[in-house]
Amino acid sequence: MGYISIQFNKAKGSADTGASDHIERKTIPKNADPTRTCLNRELVDFPDGVTNRTEAINHRIRTAGIKRKITPDQVRAIRIVLSGTHEDMMKVQEEGRLDEWCADNLQWLHRTFGRENTVSAVLHMDEHTPHIHATVVPIVTGERRKAKKKQQVEGKRTYRKKTDAIRLCADDVLTREKLSAYHDSYAEAMAKYGLQRGIRGSEARHTTTAQYYRDLKRQTGELEADVRHLQTERQQEEQKLDEVKKDIKSEKLEAAKTEAKAALVAKVGSFWGGGKLKGLEAENRSLLEEVTARDESITLLQEQMQRQQEEHRHQLAAMQRQHHKEMTEKEAKHKEEVSGLKRLIGKLYTLFPLAKEILRMESLCRLIGFNERQTATLVSGKPLFNEGELYSEEHKRKFKTENAGFQVVKDPADKARLVLAINRQPIAEWFKEQFDKLRQGMCRPIQPQTKGKGIKL
Incomplete structure (x- = not known):
């Protein structure tokens, strides 16, 4: 339960x-x-x-x-x-x-x-x-x-x-x-x-809507901060690797120089005794051992950096997979809700055949120029008295009314349809009459003026 x-x-x-x-x-x-x-x-x-x-x-x-x-x-x-x-x-x-x-x-x-x-x-x-x-x-x-x-x-x-x-x-x-x-x-x-x-x-306690969005924003911010931190660490590790590579090149060059000097000393020592030569050989071996130890340390550092980079890649990939999974689930849920809504609307239209007509009347009233309160009155079937300007989508212009009565009624020709009536006349017919009157007024000719008889219209 x-x-x-x-x-x-x-x-x-x-x-x-x-x-x-x-x-x-x-x-x-x-x-x-x-x-x-x-x-x-x-x-x-x-x-x-x-x-x-x-x-x-x-x-x-x-x-x-x-x-x-x-x-x-x-x-x-x-x-x-x-x-x-x-x-x-x-x-x-x-x-x-x-x-x-x-x-x-x-x-x-x-x-x-x-x-x-x-x-x-x-x-x-x-x-x-x-x-x-x-x-x-x-x-x-x-x-x-x-x-x-x-x-x-x-x-x-x-x-x-x-x-x-x-x-x-x-x-x-x-x-x-x-x-x-x-x-x-x-x-x-x-x-x-x-x-x-x-x-x-x-x-x-109930979680308020505001608190829910604050928590979601905080979690998103933390995730973005973690990604930025991983990217910064990766850049730092890459810089360290570049520096180590430069050090390796420099140390190898110094080792080559040391070997060349030792060979030169060995040749010179063959002329004037082996005592100094043995000392130089011992010093050369010490230097070579130090270079070898340095090379091993560099190798260990490179391996450690590779492991860290691999771990960072795994973490980033896991976070991206989790984000993709959450977005996929939300999208699927949204599609399911939209599908359910469509089924519910279809069921609503089946149970209430006039529901679609009521929605059409609501859109028509708003298009013509009625406000939300006036539209609610008309859609409920109640009469409304109003004066002002009404917009005709068919004629792309507004027509003025003076204290006219409006009401949504069933279409006399088709009881399954609704029509918006103005003074008991369908609004489409009323718009057509107003447009015809306006056009006739614009096309009416003007008679010339005659002396002594005023102006004839």
Whole structure:
């Protein structure tokens, strides 16, 4: 069995825009696959007039009936990440139980924190392991925990406030006892998927995305430093070998000179006695022995250098093989994930025939000139009233509209296709009419002016 994964983080201040940008994929992180971002989905419906996570947080606080003033540094939301061991989550996905898993997570969030307080829950499918980013507004009722504890210790109340007032208080939601209880209840809800609670009191901690990339960069830097160090050592050894070769040539030359001098002395000594000649021969033998010992030392040094160079080559080759192996594994894994994505998209198109049409409508709306929020409204099938300029790819120009109504509807001629309508007219026909009007206006002749009768048009 694998283990559950649940993380809690506080969001302070009036806006949690950094987390919202990450969750809603306004910024794409390095560990996300952009080709799979289309599989991410929002699991909680926003109230009318609310279009994103930040607005949902503010809407809940504004409509909760809180009387007490909220300070600028007060915790306004709690970020919760829900997942499990990678292998078990991939098994859930392969078995087609991901929707069931999402529904059970939502039920646990509603049961634990309240349906109204759970303002957002987004399923991320474009990272390594499927997971949910949930957002909970810590709206509580009842007496403040610190005041109640003080009353129990001192035996009297120190203020006159209603004990059933609605408050925004993350401290009451994230007590040590409640955090432990959250892990217990979440493990019970996830037991049907083969996920269990981790060891109580474990010091293990989740590795953040930033820490993962810092460790990877550090390991890459260490590897590059080792390669540079080996290259430097090799250059130094080659320099030493060149110096030794020069010394060998010089010593051999000196030995040849010594032998020539000894031969000359031997010839001269034959004329005036052998005493001096014997002394020179002994000195010559001593010099030859010294040269021989030097040659042996040089030979040993060369052998040692060759062994070091061979060892360095083996180390470098091993590091290169390991790097190639890791890159090959990553490439194979990426290909497998892309293949799985293609199969999943094909399955999605089979189960939901209009999915491809919805994606086509989203691209068309963005091409015409609608922003992200307007595009989301149109793709959802809701009407949109707007005025401005619309771009026609067919005519390579923009056409102006004034308070026109837009909506994505089914094609009357083909129910399997969708069309973008402007004032209940297909957008392509509307562009053609506007272009024809513009062309007729440019080709209209101008009558010459007649005296006394003004200008005729």
